[in-house]
Amino acid sequence: MSQSTAKAAAADAGASAALRARTEVARLISYIVIGSGAAFLSLRASTLPTSRWEPLGAGSFPELVFGVLAVLCMVAAVRAVIDIRKAGGATRLGTSFSKWFVTRRYSFALFGLLVVYLLSLPLGGFSLTTFVFLLIAQLMIAGISKKTLIQSLIAALIFSVGLNMLFAEVFNVFLPRGVLFAG
Amino acid sequence: MMLDAFLAGAHQVFAFDTLIYMLIGSVAGIVAAAIPGFTVTMAIILTLPLTFTMGPLQGVSVMLSVYVGGYTGGLISAALLGIPGTPSSVATTFDAYPMARGGEPGRALSLGVWSSFFGTVISTIVLILAAPPLAMIAVKLGPWEYFSLIVFALTIVASLVGNSLMRGLIAGVIGLGLATIGPDPMMGQPRLTFDSAILTPGLPFLVVLIGIFAISQLMGEVEDHGKGNSSDALIPDVIEFKTWAVMREVLMHPVNLVRSSLVGVFIGALPGAGGSIANLLAYDQAKRSSKNPEEFGKGNPDGVIASEAGNSATAGGGLIPMIALGIPGSAVDAILMAALMVHGISVGPRLIMDNADLAYGMFVAMVVASLMMLVVCVLSMRLFLRVTDIPKQFIVPTVMICCVIGAFALNNRVTDLYLLGAIGLVGYGLKSIDYPLAPLVLGVILGPIAETNLRRALMSDGDWTVFFTRPISAVLLAAALLSVIFSVRSVLKMRKKDRPATDEQDGD
Numbered sequence: 001m002s003q004s005t006a007k008a009a010a011a012d013a014g015a016s017a018a019l020r021a022r023t024e025v026a027r028l029i030s031y032i033v034i035g036s037g038a039a040f041l042s043l044r045a046s047t048l049p050t051s052r053w054e055p056l057g058a059g060s061f062p063e064l065v066f067g068v069l070a071v072l073c074m075v076a077a078v079r080a081v082i083d084i085r086k087a088g089g090a091t092r093l094g095t096s097f098s099k100w101f102v103t104r105r106y107s108f109a110l111f112g113l114l115v116v117y118l119l120s121l122p123l124g125g126f127s128l129t130t131f132v133f134l135l136i137a138q139l140m141i142a143g144i145s146k147k148t149l150i151q152s153l154i155a156a157l158i159f160s161v162g163l164n165m166l167f168a169e170v171f172n173v174f175l176p177r178g179v180l181f182a183g
Numbered sequence: 184m185m186l187d188a189f190l191a192g193a194h195q196v197f198a199f200d201t202l203i204y205m206l207i208g209s210v211a212g213i214v215a216a217a218i219p220g221f222t223v224t225m226a227i228i229l230t231l232p233l234t235f236t237m238g239p240l241q242g243v244s245v246m247l248s249v250y251v252g253g254y255t256g257g258l259i260s261a262a263l264l265g266i267p268g269t270p271s272s273v274a275t276t277f278d279a280y281p282m283a284r285g286g287e288p289g290r291a292l293s294l295g296v297w298s299s300f301f302g303t304v305i306s307t308i309v310l311i312l313a314a315p316p317l318a319m320i321a322v323k324l325g326p327w328e329y330f331s332l333i334v335f336a337l338t339i340v341a342s343l344v345g346n347s348l349m350r351g352l353i354a355g356v357i358g359l360g361l362a363t364i365g366p367d368p369m370m371g372q373p374r375l376t377f378d379s380a381i382l383t384p385g386l387p388f389l390v391v392l393i394g395i396f397a398i399s400q401l402m403g404e405v406e407d408h409g410k411g412n413s414s415d416a417l418i419p420d421v422i423e424f425k426t427w428a429v430m431r432e433v434l435m436h437p438v439n440l441v442r443s444s445l446v447g448v449f450i451g452a453l454p455g456a457g458g459s460i461a462n463l464l465a466y467d468q469a470k471r472s473s474k475n476p477e478e479f480g481k482g483n484p485d486g487v488i489a490s491e492a493g494n495s496a497t498a499g500g501g502l503i504p505m506i507a508l509g510i511p512g513s514a515v516d517a518i519l520m521a522a523l524m525v526h527g528i529s530v531g532p533r534l535i536m537d538n539a540d541l542a543y544g545m546f547v548a549m550v551v552a553s554l555m556m557l558v559v560c561v562l563s564m565r566l567f568l569r570v571t572d573i574p575k576q577f578i579v580p581t582v583m584i585c586c587v588i589g590a591f592a593l594n595n596r597v598t599d600l601y602l603l604g605a606i607g608l609v610g611y612g613l614k615s616i617d618y619p620l621a622p623l624v625l626g627v628i629l630g631p632i633a634e635t636n637l638r639r640a641l642m643s644d645g646d647w648t649v650f651f652t653r654p655i656s657a658v659l660l661a662a663a664l665l666s667v668i669f670s671v672r673s674v675l676k677m678r679k680k681d682r683p684a685t686d687e688q689d690g691d
Contacts, residue, residue: 023616023617026616027350027616027617030612030613030616030618031353034353034357038360041360041375044375045363045374045375048372048374049372051370053642054638054641054642055641055642055644055645056637056638056641056645058367058369058370058372058374059374060638061363061367061633061634061637061638062360062363062374062375065356065359065360065363065630066360066363068356069353069356069357069360072349072352072353072356073353075349076349076350076353079349103406104402104406104615106405106406107402107403107405107406107611108402110401110402110405110579110580110583111402111604111607111608111611114398114583114604114607115604117587118587118600118601118603118604121587121597121600122597130584133580133584134580134581134584137579137580137583138576138577138580141405141575141576141579141580142574142576148576151577152576155577155581159581159584160584163584163585163588167588167592171232171233171235171236171592172236173232173235173236173588173592174595175588175591175592176591176597
């Protein structure tokens with residue numbers, strides 16, 4: 001193996017170890033969050049009143065399940081710490097997180113839009129809010145041009161008003177009318 | 184009695200409106216799975232709200248059409264674009280894509296369609312033979328055995344799905360935990376609701392399922408937006424399908440066809456393992472037993488037959504534990520089970536006894552669905568080839584709306600939609616750090632069954648040792664422990680394998 005190839009291979013191995021360590025840090029955080037939540041819920045379930053009719057009451061099963069979950073998360077967290085140390089520790093976490101976030105910016109934007117849509121659904125009703133959601137989401141993904149605007153307008157109209165009519169007329173499923181149009 | 188039930192089921196399936204709905208379902212399944220990135224599970228989820236107003240057998244028949252069609256639809260993008268339309272058609276790309284590239288796209292598609300058809304039919308035959316006797320045995324199981332069976336199912340799921348047993352177990356237990364929120368299944372006492380109106384009725388299984396699978400998947404679809412699709416489309420103007428010649432070609436490989444289908448049935452019957460594992464395993468078996476293994480990966484018809492027959496046969500295989508034991512083999516089976524529960528039918532070993540017409544009707548529906556898939560594919564494959572061209576800008580938001588409708592239509596509760604959003608975000612977060620989501624969903628559906636059986640088992644004297652002294656229960660718990668040990672062993676082996684390579688690199 002030539003010196004330059006060896007150097008490149010070593011650099012690759014180092015980069016992959018660093019990446020592995022950063023992924024493990026993300027997982028470690030998840031273990032801690034889930035484990036703490038599980039421990040809290042297990043304690044909470046243990047305070048539920050016991051049953052007179054059976055040895056296990058309503059709280060026993062959730063107490064057991066969340067207890068097991070907390071233990072599993074603890075074991076996984078210890079394993080993750082060992083893996084991070086083996087990989088030489090996690091560096092540049094901030095940069096890595098911002099890269100992760102930037103790659104997924106459209107996913108989070110779409111989710112944000114979904115949240116706004118769900119919150120405004122009871123107010124504006126299915127047809128109107130769906131039309132607005134679809135129009136914005138389609139333009140966000142495709143970009144704004146004359147062609148995409150016309151396409152998105154047509155698709156939004158079909159899948160908002162059209163879907164509402166289809167479900168009401170054919171499947172007898174009535175989607176929210178909205179407070180604004182309830183009268 | 185059995186014949187009566189069979190005829191009653193067939194009568195319902197062969198009703199004109201059911202057949203029309205099944206035809207639409209078949210087309211929808213093929214179209215949905217032909218779009219790269221969209222799975223059979225998502226297609227079934229989207230069908231669900233449409234079946235609420237139908238009768239139980241009609242609804243399940245439509246969902247089975249989508250299921251069978253979906254397994255075939257993944258073939259289209261696998262053969263023509265080299266991108267598996269669904270995870271269950273990964274091995275199809277190995278030989279179907281080179282075959283299509285080599286100037287025979289029509290043959291590659293026809294091979295896949297016929298293999299899927301025969302795979303589904305073989306799996307249905309096994310289902311008809313295996314499910315009723317298994318259910319007869321299962322009704323004799325007590326709550327001890329049932330609880331141990333669920334523990335076994337969850338450990339198998341955790342060890343087979345995903346890259347890490349630990350994360351699989353955590354996901355499964357999260358599912359069990361989510362199922363405990365709300366009223367307890369025996370006395371109705373509220374638990375862990377924190378006096379919240381959203382949590383008081385409990386987390387509806389279907390809302391959790393739609394959020395976990397569909398919303399997280401859709402969010403993932405727009406990741407890395409703008410990078411574009413680097414793969415070249417391969418849709419020539421003239422495609423020669425050679426339908427009947429290819430049918431004979433498939434039948435000329437009976438050993439491969441039957442072996443791959445049986446692999447599919449077996450894998451499908453294991454909880455958690457589905458088409459995504461079956462196609463690879465069937466392909467591997469075909470390659471190992473071939474006289475010319477070096478031809479695999481270069482457009483060998485045996486490779487296409489093995490993969491497609493293997494993944495399609497999981498449909499019938501997955502229904503065996505669902506119908507006979509009430510334990511869904513995969514997320515799709517869990518949705519089918521939930522759809523029946525929405526109609527007030529309890530799925531378990533008594534299904535065949537109490538609702539024999541429904542169970543036998545499902546068997547008939549499987550065969551009819553595979554026939555419909557065949558006819559639809561043979562007649563209109565050319566049209567489906569264009570599906571892969573539909574841009575994401577239309578699909579992602581529209582499918583999201585369909586998910587919202589599905590979650591709302593279940594209980595007509597707007598608060599379910601807030602749950603959907605929250606669960607979707609959690610699912611996306613878990614998925615992005617490599618938690619498998621199937622164990623979580625199975626945990627949610629199996630949670631109440633596990634709890635009810637555990638409490639019944641301990642109702643008399645609270646003695647936990649009974650789980651180990653009753654032979655079937657002890658065997659099932661031992662099997663659960665073994666599946667964990669094997670899984671841990673294989674992880675340790677892989678780590679050992681990786682270590683010398685790293686050491687070598689370090690030493691250079």
